[in-house]
Amino acid sequence: MNNSWFWGCNGVLALEAESFTLAIYFSNPINRSLFSVEMGLELSLDRVHRVDLEEAYKRLVSNSCASSKQNFMFPFVILKESQEQAQLSTGPVKVMATMRRDRNFVITVEVEDRRNSGNEDMIESLC
Numbered sequence: 001m002n003n004s005w006f007w008g009c010n011g012v013l014a015l016e017a018e019s020f021t022l023a024i025y026f027s028n029p030i031n032r033s034l035f036s037v038e039m040g041l042e043l044s045l046d047r048v049h050r051v052d053l054e055e056a057y058k059r060l061v062s063n064s065c066a067s068s069k070q071n072f073m074f075p076f077v078i079l080k081e082s083q084e085q086a087q088l089s090t091g092p093v094k095v096m097a098t099m100r101r102d103r104n105f106v107i108t109v110e111v112e113d114r115r116n117s118g119n120e121d122m123i124e125s126l127c
């Protein structure tokens with residue numbers, strides 16, 4: 001995580017499950033007229049986020065500025081301040097995320113792993 005009185009707060013968190021990893025990038029700047037509030041998600045069935053979170057951070061920061069999603073290694077989505085919800089899926093894993101900036105900056109992430117059949121689907125919610 002990077003904290004600075006000028007820039008605000010940004011960083012990356014990783015969720016590790018048995019069958020996938022999810023990197024969650026967040027940016028909450030102090031001066032929103034210069035920098036935007038954003039959140040990014042990157043999903044890997046190969047669980048690459050166990051190794052190097054710094055690389056995931058660099059990818060998501062560069063992806064937030066990219067105009068095209070071509071040639072990226074993993075499914076990702078970037079949610080800007082004006083957007084309310086993002087969805088991302090690969091294989092049997094589906095991720096839905098929202099961010100809210102009131103007095104506090106709140107990110108809510110729901111992960112659904114449909115690897116099992118029938119009613120055994122697993123849903124996790126993170127706040």
